[in-house]
Amino acid sequence: MTVYVETAPHEFTANFLFNDRGLFPFFATDRRVKRGGGSALTTFSYDDEEWQARLSYQESGLENPGDTTPQGTRFDIETMREYRLNVRSLGDPVGQRKFNVHLTPRWPGMKSKGGAEIPVPEGLGEGVNLRLSGANIEFDEYLPLIRCAFGAVGIQPGYFSEPHPYSNVQDAERYVRLHREVSGPIHARDGPIARLGHLLENDRSGYRKVVQNDQTERGEPLPGYYHTVTLGQERIQEAMPSHELPKEIKHYYARKAFPNDHPLSHPKLGASYQVNRWDGKIGVSDEDLEQLSRELDETVLSTLANSQIDLRPGANTYITDAFFSASESDRDRELVEFNTTRIKQNQESVVIKHIADGLSPVEWESLEMLVTDGGNVSPNKIAEQYGRHPDSVRRALDRIDDLVDRSYDDVSLRSSYTGDLVHNAVENARYATRRATEAAAKAIEAAERGLDEKTSAFVAWAATxxxxxxxxxxxxxxxxxxxxxxxxxxxxxxxxxxxxxxxxxxxxxxxxxxxxxxxxxxxxxxxxxxxxxxxxxxxxxxxxxxxxxx
The missing domain is CATH 3.30.70 (Alpha-Beta Plaits)
Structure with missing residues (x-):
């Protein structure tokens, strides 16, 4: 097995739903908080590491159902509350290895105090939702830590044994920290972040977004300060066909300024899950969390590989921080190559085919306007610009549908790389026209001087x-x-x-x-x-x- 550097977990957000014991976890938490005078604080040990857990409450925006829930469960709580469980590692010197759990009840037909119905997944029945937000903890360790922490504050860990299949991950990131002297190829103009966004650009079919910011909040220039590319499911599968989850790849520095000898003065390269960029979900089962971790891990490694950065741990390449050890990975990972070359060749072949086959004047005019207007126009606007009938423009766009993405009232080039190719073709066509005009003028001039009159007549006929x-x-x-x-x-x-x-x-x-x-x-x-x-x-x-x- 090839040895790669081990990536580190960073942010993680998920909804853990439990319904095996109905509302019992909610009632038990309510009793424990009341018994503790509003809170409970304790410590516990997990995997030879000491942790602190603090249970507290907050006012709830939920409507009290009264004596019973709509399902008939007895409800003896007069004041509606929601509960917070804050857990942090006592062995973490910077205090950032931690998570927070927000516990709320769930039952069909529940409403807010304002009378609005609260969505509850169909088939869930009565239960609790644990909204967890954490950082710097391996994804598969959160559920065991939840059980240990609740057990430590006096609530049965068994209430949280088996998450419901509706449980879902909302955010997750893995990263490495690179020496600032070697990370340049990642955020360079021809680096993987720019190339992925450039070649996979498409604002109407699928999703992609590129951010390239080389200036800090303090107004200081810093190359690679915050460079990201976000790819929806369709776009990520074009780049990495074996992957399913939408992701953001980002190269970024800490917002706060640090001395040059501080680890945080060096940038991170991270890959994060983007839940809003697809219609699917990733759950919290062992298999789902393994897929999540693997895809994020492989995305980071692939970005490094496509930047020609050594994947093996080394002091001149990677910088150790409180959570990233720059050590060898024992994970069985395959290096996934970005298919930017294939995408580039496909886009080139499409453009070349149309240019070689020839384009009608309406097709040329449409492409020219898409290039010069940034690719966000309507068929009617193209028709108005060039004095065409809108139906003529729509038929022309239909014939070049592999160059453009369009709905009835919205047209764009398939990618900015396609746009560059088309722009070059348009410019070459203009240049060819200028050359023909110049050649005709020279031929006429030659004819006027009595030189090669018969050839000049043919060239002049063509120009006319x-x-x-x-x-x-x-x-x-x-x-x-x-x-x-x-x-x-x-x-x-x-x-x-x-x-x-x-x-x-x-x-x-x-x-x-x-x-x-x-x-x-x-x-x-x-x-x-x-x-x-x-x-x-x-x-x-x-x-x-x-x-x-x-």
Whole structure:
């Protein structure tokens, strides 16, 4: 097994629901607090570590159900309260290895004091919810610690034996602390955080978000101060197909300034679970917590690997702090490679296909506006900008649906990387047009001086009709400009015959001209030419198709 550095747990938030004993845990907690005069404080030992537990109460916003709950359970509590159990490690010198439990009752039909119904999962029945928020404790240690802590303050640990399947994790993070001299590749412009956000950008199908902040709250410049990329389930699976959970990858420094020789003056690299970025959930069973820990662990390791940072523990790479030991891991982990290369190649191939096949004027105009407007426009706005009919724009967008994401009134490029490729194509097309115009001007100038007059006439003819000519060893391609809707067939005959005449007058081989590839457009519809003779016929198609004239 390859040896990797061991990541450390950081934040963790979860809802532990218990219904095996109904409301008994709530009633028992109420009695214990009253017996202790409003609180209870004690210590206990867990896994050779000393802990302190403090039980207290707070006023409740829940409506008292009266003598009985809607299910008929006797309710002898006059004043509604909720309860807090604060647990912290006594062996932690910085006081940050701890958790807090907020215990509230649950029963179907429960309401707030204002009369609003409180959602209770269907099928849960009566029970309690333990909302836990902690830090710097392994995820699978929280439940044993909950039992020990409640037992220590005088409440039966058996009440918290088996969490209900509706229990769920809300937040979790694992991290490593890196030496500030080696972490640069992670937050660099071509580093994994930027590349994942850049290549997987999509604000309408799935979710991604990139934050790149190189300035502290004090206004001081600090490269990599807070760089994150957040990927929803769809996006994370494009980067890491074996993973399921949505995550945030972040490189960040402590908000407080520390001396250079202090461990906290060096940045963290963390991966955290993002519960709001999918419709699923991760529970608190052993299997779920193992998956959670594994995916976060592998995401951190993969980010390091994609930054070419050594994954083995080393003093020049990793910095030990109170909770991260920079030690070798005994976990069986596989290194998961980010598929940014595959994603990049897929996006390139899509753009290249459309550029090679040719784009209609409406498609060009739509892409150009998406690039220049940042990719957040409507078909109507594109139509208004270029004097098109909105239906023409929508049909054009349908033909390039693998370049864009769209709903009826909202269009965006699939990613900023696609946007860069399209932008380059648009610029190249503009440059090609400028080159053709310059070539035509030079040809006319040459003709005026009596130089190569016949060649100049052919080039001038192409420039006049907006024809792009590409002649190679294996043949030639002529792209005709936009033609009038009513007379396009007659125009094609006239223009191509005129071109053939000028081509022959320039002493060029007519067979090359006749066997070339030709395309013309009117409105948003493409027409393939099957003949340039008197019996010219055209075929209207809905997508780019090249035909060779024989």
């Amino acid at each position: 009709h907006g024809i792009n000519i590409n002649e190679r060893n294996d043949g030639m391609t002529l792209r005709l400009g936009r033609l009038d809707r009513d007379n396009h067939r007659r125009e094609v005959r006239r223009i191509l015959r005129e071109g053939l005449r000028l081509w022959e007058q320039a002493n060029r081989d007519p067979a090359i001209y006749r066997s070339g590839n030709y395309r013309y457009w009117y409105e948003e519809l493409e027409h393939d030419l099957h003949s340039i003779d008197a019996d010219l016929v055209t075929k209207t198609v809905c997508g780019p198709v090249w035909k060779t004239i024989r």
